[in-house]
Amino acid sequence: MKDTVSFSELTAHQRLQRRYQRVRQMSLWLCKPLLIEDYGLQAAAEVSPPKWHLAHTTWFFETFLLKPHSPGYQAYHPEFERLFNSYYQGVGPQFQRPHRGLLSRPTLEQVESYRKRVDDAMMRLIETLHQPDILALIELGLHHEQQHQELMLTDIKFSFSANPLLPVYCDIPLTNAENANSALNWTAFKHATIRQGFSDDGFHFDNETPVHEVIVPPFKMANRLITNEEFLQFIDDGGYHDPLLWLSDGWQMKQQLDWSAPLYWQKHDEQWHEYTLHGLAPLLPASPVTHVSYYEAEAFARWAGKKLPTESQWEYAKTTTETEGDEQLLIEGEQPIFHPASAGSLTQLSQLFGSCWEWTQSAYLPYPGYQPMAGAVGEYNGKFMCNQMVLKGGSCATPADHIRSSYRNFFYPKDRWQFSGIRLVE
Amino acid sequence: MKDTVSFSELTAHQRLQRRYQRVRQMSLWLCKPLLIEDYGLQAAAEVSPPKWHLAHTTWFFETFLLKPHSPGYQAYHPEFERLFNSYYQGVGPQFQRPHRGLLSRPTLEQVESYRKRVDDAMMRLIETLHQPDILALIELGLHHEQQHQELMLTDIKFSFSANPLLPVYCDIPLTNAENANSALNWTAFKHATIRQGFSDDGFHFDNETPVHEVIVPPFKMANRLITNEEFLQFIDDGGYHDPLLWLSDGWQMKQQLDWSAPLYWQKHDEQWHEYTLHGLAPLLPASPVTHVSYYEAEAFARWAGKKLPTESQWEYAKTTTETEGDEQLLIEGEQPIFHPASAGSLTQLSQLFGSCWEWTQSAYLPYPGYQPMAGAVGEYNGKFMCNQMVLKGGSCATPADHIRSSYRNFFYPKDRWQFSGIRLVE
């Protein structure tokens, strides 16, 4: 995938076309290990089938770019507006989310043809565009697709895990080599008034703005994520059986869903294993614990006598510290490992990007003065600002050019199917 | 599929081999209209994906024939015993029924290979067999597969109907020609003591025995099934809004599930349509109403001032009356119509076989002296003798050599996804 001309020689239009193609191809590339039968899997209401992801991300461009801005564009299929609308009430009614797996038709072939048709039209549209707000919408569509690339991976993992055959998504085995860490150590941060939120030029979601001042009292942050080995101590110490360690809602959820370990942990012959996108494997002690809910992360922190970071603390730490060499993000053209790796011998602040999404103790709420985007895309972020918690940092399934310090991911406290992990502060 | 030698020249073993092959091929033939994506569809817990049906019927032969009776037979896959066990506790634990649609693996190709492997072994086993009880088990396996052929069709219909694109299973259009009937008329039956149950030589399920005497008071039976047109009168007369017409449990179910018409009826532009395996079509007035629950059938009967037949009445009528020319069953080698057809100008008792399963007012209970089969296959019928109602007669999706007068089908009163219809008595 090497460029034959240097990227800087291209025009802005050509650069956007290139980026458009690369992002779109990445989605297909991530589906390569799948068989046709896998494309329809939906093991829970909040999980979508890969085929649906492929169609929905295409729908985004058709609905918000081609229909309004490409004169003469004909919708690929009259029913797709409904079938592949996720939650945009401003666009119209949506096919019921829990039933997406029942859409055996359109077939994979038809969805690929839908993608092709929309991609061709988008290539032509880009050539003629000059309005910055429409170019921004295309950029939004690409970041939207990148979000779905991560979801596709975590959704496949979840759906595969419902099959006792435990299918392997990526046949490169996880290695136990160098699976060791230095002891946890702590970086101190002074009292400060920080500017939180996005303040640069480039792309960002509306929920990262406006930038605003926040007072942050002094704190210390753990240099790396909590490992499986450390989490095992919590389990062995009765962490899942002591209600005093848990938030009230968390304890109820734990009881109701009968949690006794992170999502993909399984015990075989008295030995802990973990189901991963690389198949079932013995638990790697020094790898970050992942697929834990906010409730489990919070209980672990209480047990450890520490706290989870606030969003402000995390952003302060990330933007004021050198944290080189610790990124494990999804990079085009490189063979990824779809599982968080050990921090190894690093002792400075590390694993802030890539690895796992880190639960913060901050609720997902609007920044002061927040304004959602105009139009139906205004539903993208704003309407979810209730009942969810902010996660920071990206994971091993996050595309590398999609993450920022100001990025605010959000999930319900009970959610476990993302690559979510634990960072402590004190 | 013509035989090159006359069937009577074949040995008993050859005849069984032939029958085995034909029944097994029929399952594959019924799947021909499906695309790979369709094989995993499961739109409700009580509905199974086509691929699962193909595997489970194969599992039956592997489990009850090959493993115990074919020395040296190696299981195709160690996990299949669990994955494709439907409900046989005597065999072992079962993969959860509502999640069958999540088994993207094994793939269709693997399931076809599983079928081939088992079929080859079965061909060899049959050649060596002499014990009548094992031959009877093979016959049971074939009838088992034929039951699943009908279920495959009704399950596909149900799962397809969840897709707004309403896929067409069979592209032969339903015809409106001759869609008219004579008025309902009534055949009288005298008071009699009948012998109910199976008393011939051939194959039958354990639940049809022992044959026993039952006193049947005089009654009259309607010559044909209730039509869509007649059912529309019930609807237009407020049948779905008058609790006095309904059984108490039926009214609750109707309220809870918000029923206002048979399962596949849809109103478009003030015109009733019906989703069929031949696609969405305007409602045919003279065709039998189908896909109604027992509750709806019973409410219709009360509204009409009639009753549903008892199992005894139905069997009495069927076994003592000439009812030629009315069968619409699934026949190998003929192009079927997967929807019940109008009785046309017939005025004598008709539509007793084929067309629709007919709800009786008899609960599914053991006959006096009933003994289930020995071993794990004893779970086939007996353990379901509670909470279900008997249906008689077979439907347009029932294989022709699978039905008998003494056949007892059974479903819950709320079930609507079978080809179930209404016959009245008075």
Next chain:
Amino acid sequence: MKDTVSFSELTAHQRLQRRYQRVRQMSLWLCKPLLIEDYGLQAAAEVSPPKWHLAHTTWFFETFLLKPHSPGYQAYHPEFERLFNSYYQGVGPQFQRPHRGLLSRPTLEQVESYRKRVDDAMMRLIETLHQPDILALIELGLHHEQQHQELMLTDIKFSFSANPLLPVYCDIPLTNAENANSALNWTAFKHATIRQGFSDDGFHFDNETPVHEVIVPPFKMANRLITNEEFLQFIDDGGYHDPLLWLSDGWQMKQQLDWSAPLYWQKHDEQWHEYTLHGLAPLLPASPVTHVSYYEAEAFARWAGKKLPTESQWEYAKTTTETEGDEQLLIEGEQPIFHPASAGSLTQLSQLFGSCWEWTQSAYLPYPGYQPMAGAVGEYNGKFMCNQMVLKGGSCATPADHIRSSYRNFFYPKDRWQFSGIRLVE
């Protein structure tokens, strides 16, 4: 409560007035052990508070007798028609059943005043009555009240059992004296054509008619009910853990509701106890096992290699056998024991009346030619003829003048809060 004149000297009107008063007083007498706080208890949707029973039985007379047949009668309260209507759609809408416990108003005092007002009006109405159908309605109302007397007792028991303080309804202790039995023995019955249903003159429910002929093959019936001791053998033999002993629906229900013993059994210090209306007591080994579901009764019978009787078998046995000395019914003026007693040394057929309701393997269905009563009271029985099983014989909580051989009680197979027990046949 001695009569000062002999009962035979009274006029028919006076006799009906007497009977009316006695039945009505019995309801109040049964409530004597209750405190005001107890009158509103409703521990499950299918259980009603005592106060509601007192009001609903009164509503029956007001609605079906006084309003239509007592000129000038003024409804006690305009809202009571709705509040105390149980399920009569023909009368009008009903207050939601699961919320009956929320009716703190009307108070107990007001409900007692409601009873008094209706009783006075009924006394006057009876004096003027001559139409047999209206007299029959009064008789129906009295038997209706007697049914509710039994329900009141079983409902109180169920609601009290939800309180860890386990309130005592009757402070006469259950005695262990003579709590022993002879071994089970069997009475043989020959093949016969019996006349099933009610054929005498007196009161009966519509569901007991019409009388009709039924062929009953030969069978043997156990002379007494299954005891706690015998049921313990089933438990100790793993009866609650072997799915092969259970109906499919029964096994699911057992798993879902986590049954491991009859409803009111509790283990304290490795010793089985039973909560009774006489308080918590050590389990009496020779007393009949009670508060079992149909599923448990049926599983026990399969484990024992026997069957439950059919309705026909039971009625045949009861009507053709001398069974003196075995009744334990509720009798006015006598101090009852609200728990089934041991059969003691009796060896002939016993415990057919009183003691426990006996699950039959007959579904509750209409007799051939069944016609419900005319008018709204037609909803009394007929609309429940689906999904329920017939029980015969009455219990220790059944008023003595309320039971007959032809009486058909009916409950769902999962129901356990009645005094339901197990009789075997072979």
Next chain:
Amino acid sequence: MKDTVSFSELTAHQRLQRRYQRVRQMSLWLCKPLLIEDYGLQAAAEVSPPKWHLAHTTWFFETFLLKPHSPGYQAYHPEFERLFNSYYQGVGPQFQRPHRGLLSRPTLEQVESYRKRVDDAMMRLIETLHQPDILALIELGLHHEQQHQELMLTDIKFSFSANPLLPVYCDIPLTNAENANSALNWTAFKHATIRQGFSDDGFHFDNETPVHEVIVPPFKMANRLITNEEFLQFIDDGGYHDPLLWLSDGWQMKQQLDWSAPLYWQKHDEQWHEYTLHGLAPLLPASPVTHVSYYEAEAFARWAGKKLPTESQWEYAKTTTETEGDEQLLIEGEQPIFHPASAGSLTQLSQLFGSCWEWTQSAYLPYPGYQPMAGAVGEYNGKFMCNQMVLKGGSCATPADHIRSSYRNFFYPKDRWQFSGIRLVE
């Protein structure tokens, strides 16, 4: 209830005894309008019966004061520790919350005797006390009881509303006189760094600390609460039918629970009425809208083009503004009106205390450096810091000496049974 000596002449112990007695008597005084039947009402899992409130508040003193600190104290009843434990896992298991209404025993009389016994022991304990931390625990118990006084009122209201007879708790009629307001106007607040949280000497909950600095950008606050009349405009403008006005979770909840107006609104003869503790009354247009969820408050704010205040904004406004003459709190010895009153002609900032609890857009989270109290009482507040929103200001059902600017009340966004209302900012 006049004091015969001036309050200042009393010793600290006497003052605490006085306060203890007054708070405890207030609970009983609030129950005076109840009949015995009302004391057990529990119309939803999150609502408790009045009798349970009376016992639980007593349990608090018995458990946290008498048992550990009063030598020789004998528990009133061994089961009460479990029966009346609300949620303190550190104390032990709890009787299931949704079943509190099933505790007909202990009777009201017994609970009153329990209160008396505990009160006597508390009087004696107070006399001997010198440790400030134990005195603080008593103070906590009194504020705990005051919280339950408000809950008792809102719980009674909710449970009464389930009865079609709509019982009247307080027979003083709500008056329509002066039910009018000035138009909404706005008070401006400058950019500031405020100190948020409790920093005085007196009683406060742990969740109000530590006091900490927060930057508040400039904003304007509406001078009064939103009225019924204003909320009607939202309804009439289709507010309950436009998903674009709602948070995503809010819209789902609205659909699921079928909301179309605030909790207690009912339409009779095309005229809106409201059920209140003073009975059903025509909707008062100028009274504050109350019993709305966070979702409804937030949707209203979006519809109005405004926002709900943050916790910081509210506290800033309250602590820096003169807001005399606007309190409508529960005051001992005065006849309260249990419904929020109109702001009348007031034009300055008003209704901040009393009237309604005001939804803020702040999630209920720990303040930076928050430490829960030591011991089992540490479960009082901290473990609920997830999924709930902060409400400020108190209501007409809040005891006057129980509220502070720094007070943080919290409920789930879906909760509607508190006196919750809407204040806007811009």
